[in-house]
Amino acid sequence: MNKRAGVIGSGIVGETLANGLLDSGYEVCRGSRDPEQLAVWLAEAGEGASVGTQQDAACFGDLVVLAVRGAVAEDVVSEYADELSGSVVIDATNPIGGARPQDGSEPKDGVLSFFTGPNESLMERLQAAAPDARFVKAFNSVGAAFMVNPQFDEAPTMFICGDDTDAKSVVGDLLDDWGWDVADMGTATAARAIEPLCILWCIPGLRDNEWTHAFRLLRL
Numbered sequence: 001m002n003k004r005a006g007v008i009g010s011g012i013v014g015e016t017l018a019n020g021l022l023d024s025g026y027e028v029c030r031g032s033r034d035p036e037q038l039a040v041w042l043a044e045a046g047e048g049a050s051v052g053t054q055q056d057a058a059c060f061g062d063l064v065v066l067a068v069r070g071a072v073a074e075d076v077v078s079e080y081a082d083e084l085s086g087s088v089v090i091d092a093t094n095p096i097g098g099a100r101p102q103d104g105s106e107p108k109d110g111v112l113s114f115f116t117g118p119n120e121s122l123m124e125r126l127q128a129a130a131p132d133a134r135f136v137k138a139f140n141s142v143g144a145a146f147m148v149n150p151q152f153d154e155a156p157t158m159f160i161c162g163d164d165t166d167a168k169s170v171v172g173d174l175l176d177d178w179g180w181d182v183a184d185m186g187t188a189t190a191a192r193a194i195e196p197l198c199i200l201w202c203i204p205g206l207r208d209n210e211w212t213h214a215f216r217l218l219r220l
């Protein structure tokens with residue numbers, strides 16, 4: 001695998017993971033519909049960084065990070081299914097409902113609404129939209145501030161899943177380098193359980209403005 005990664009995401013998750021990948025020795029192309037908005041990041045990111053369109057990022061390397069708004073993720077993946085073919089795609093997205101109160105998607109008592117139901121997941125939809133891409137769910141159940149080299153007393157757990165064992169091993173190695181305890185929950189179907197961890201993670205933040213936590217799986 002070459003050390004080139006595309007990052008589709010101009011938000012905080014795209015920035016955090018792009019910077020982490022650069023620090024880990026990857027060349028990184030960050031993609032946006034408007035690459036101009038990434039000019040400040042590009043100027044600060046230094047050697048190995050570039051910007052382009054979402055399509056440029058989708059075909060830049062063997063590793064792609066998908067960090068777009070959940071509501072548009074399926075459209076983005078469908079549009080670039082050919083570019084993503086064969087690549088390991090880290091899916092950091094969450095199917096959080098639209099921001100409009102009339103959608104009924106405002107948090108209730110700190111509990112976010114998803115536009116997916118309990119017996120489906122966004123990542124399964126993405127995998128179906130780009131069947132030749134190798135999706136791995138990761139980074140969706142923690143805030144961006146803790147995604148790379150999280151500093152807790154013990155290593156927090158990152159729950160991952162996906163249909164391709166080799167792809168999970170690539171992502172698992174990266175997580176290991178960044179100090180995560182990796183818990184592989186199996187195939188893409190497990191995203192039905194991993195995506196809602198985002199809802200749980202956000203409750204202390206939305207209720208009490210506490211955002212400095214992560215999950216840890218205890219094992220005997």
Ligand SMILES: NC(=O)c1ccc[n+]([C@@H]2O[C@H](COP(=O)([O-])OP(=O)(O)OC[C@H]3O[C@@H](n4cnc5c(N)ncnc54)[C@H](OP(=O)(O)O)[C@@H]3O)[C@@H](O)[C@H]2O)c1
Pocket residue numbers: 008009010011012013014031032033034066067068069070072076092093094095096139140141142143144145
């Ligand atoms: N924020 C966190 O701490 C956190 C933690 C875990 C998981 N997540 C998940 O990670 C994902 C990214 O979160 P974020 O906070 O970094 O950013 P965000 O504000 O949720 O999304 C921004 C990204 O979505 C893209 N986008 C928005 N509308 C689009 C459209 N119509 N067509 C194509 N692309 C569109 C933007 O593309 P342009 O560059 O073209 O504008 C941009 O790259 C989300 O799914 C979120 O749920 C977030």
